[in-house]
């Protein structure tokens with residue numbers, strides 16, 4: 001990176017608390033991968049409706065489409081995760097007990113999951129929303145008292161290493177990959193726009 005370029009980027013960082021949409025647009029236009037990652041992470045907590053018109057107008061359409069799709073996917077995955085709680089794993093004692101006991105145990109796990117994880121993973125204030133890592137940490141530490149003894153631990157162990165917690169990171173990783181590709185195309189496009197003297201006879205008439 002040239003010193004001038006580095007200087008300009010440093011100055012920009014200081015003068016503007018760059019809005020994520022603008023950061024993304026600049027990252028693509030000026031091929032700045034470090035900003036791409038930061039912008040996408042920030043954009044996971046904002047909807048495309050919140051992007052200012054001046055940002056949308058300079059953002060390549062394909063990038064806008066990818067960001068919009070990322071939101072839709074993240075929200076759909078979160079809704080599914082909240083409304084379809086992971087299975088309950090019961091101890092032998094819980095299963096051997098009356099049917100109503102197992103049922104109550106399961107109901108407690110599912111209800112507490114839906115209310116508590118719903119609040120945190122679908123919070124209307126995007127900035128208050130938990131990341132999946134935060135949600136996992138919260139759930140693993142939560143006391144689910146109405147369940148039968150031993151069942152919360154078994155049920156938690158069952159999802160401790162589950163892919164559900166990493167799904168969003170994977171979505172974001174793919175989005176960044178696509179945006180990097182768009183950035184590369186954009187840079188190539190700009191280079192191709194540069195006037196060349198090879199194919200056309202040099203002329204001073206313009």
Ligand SMILES: [Zn+2]
Pocket residue numbers: 089090091094095101102105106147148151
């Ligand atoms: Zn149980």
